Amino acid sequence: MDRALSLLAAFDAGHRSLTLGELSRRSGIPPSSALRLANRLTAWGALERGDDGRFSVGLRLWEVASLAPRGQGLRQVAMPFMGDLAEVTRQHVLLAVREGDEAVLVERLSSHHAMPVLYRVGGRLPLHSTGVGLVLLAFADPAFQDEVLARPLVHEPEKVPVAPDALRRTLAEVRRQGMATVRRASPAPLVTVAAPIFGAEHRVVAALSVVVPRGGAEPRQLGPAVRTAARSISRMLGAH
């Protein structure tokens, strides 16, 4: 059964459809077994098979996955507020949660004429070099923070090493301000403002951010807007 899961894990952003052979090789399962498993997954709807014989992830799986509280569930309550932010900023609005030592992008609203796109919905972001990541890290369990800080880290697109002390100060600052502000030059000069979203028991369950081009209109107003939206979402989630 783990083998069935490893078949699913064989798919990634760059490989959304696979032949049986690829499926077999990428999952490390002999072709005959891979076929048997894939057929059963297809019968259930977890996989689909195109006219060309290629396998891809099935809609049925997408349906049950849409019941994930931290995925669609979170998105559902956040969406209207994200929509408001998107309409005002006309750039990118991001919603992410922490999964292990990375952030997973749960939703991204991007205007038609927004900056070049950085991350994909359903994809992962580094915790230490993105706005939402810094927020999630800053408000995470201290033990987990130490664990991350102990690792060698590099800023993501540029591959510049991260100084642990500097990161630690950044995290403290994020906690103090209740938001993170990040300026980068990665694809284009941009500034990100991110704020935490609280669930029950005052735990941070997600992070919300806007990404706008540097030099764009409002530098200072962004903070309050994002924090307000984040608080509204928190309230909907039952934060005390």
Place this chain on the structure above:
Amino acid sequence: MDRALSLLAAFDAGHRSLTLGELSRRSGIPPSSALRLANRLTAWGALERGDDGRFSVGLRLWEVASLAPRGQGLRQVAMPFMGDLAEVTRQHVLLAVREGDEAVLVERLSSHHAMPVLYRVGGRLPLHSTGVGLVLLAFADPAFQDEVLARPLVHEPEKVPVAPDALRRTLAEVRRQGMATVRRASPAPLVTVAAPIFGAEHRVVAALSVVVPRGGAEPRQLGPAVRTAARSISRMLGAH
């Protein structure tokens, strides 16, 4: 392994988190086996377990499901155009695909101050009494249409029987016009305009619609707007 899938199938919109006992009963799997399977699914990330011991669908599963071409894949290319429509209409914009004899709602953009909500993203809609459903049915394989028409059908919220002949004429009209217009009084007086989205090989792969309150602003302009957006999306999908 089918048993693992039936565990996943135990979740639905009304049961997004389940105790082990519920999981066991709803899937028909003895508790001890259900626990073992659920634990392995949890280890992989297909399920998550809250502090209260309840199981829910995991983010990891949501991640791989986001690779589904007919789910997130479709949504990804459609989103910007749906956003434009939403900004103009300020009501609901729906994107759905056909799965078996129902439609699955892949995305819904709803303004903050829109009408009461009808369907949930990830949920299912009847083919014969919704705008997107009629479009998907009208452009489906004729054999499949006959099969649906042979069944006893009722309009959905009202439980009024559907006359097969009338439906057949409606479908012909939808094909002729290249769009469906539906007026209903279900939750509130509303009008839906839906148009087909084509993929490669000129096959209809999805349907796009807007739902606005009856008596609202533009009755006639809606058609061209929806059809234009649908064509734009079709082009992005590689429709010849």
Place this chain on the structure above:
DNA sequence: AGGGGCCTGCCATTGAACGGCACGCGGTCT
């Protein structure tokens, strides 16, 4: 105190998953 769910770990049995193998097919290189 008693009773009933609920969750969990153990363990001997058995039935289903496993993967090597061979076949048929289509495309490419020699």
Place this chain on the structure above:
DNA sequence: AGACCGCGTGCCGTTCAATGGCAGGCCCCT
């Protein structure tokens, strides 16, 4: 033309991991 390679598929005897009954522990309600 021929040979070859990769791919997808079905078969089948072996085996090992999944199975579920059982009992124990916990908590809540009566």
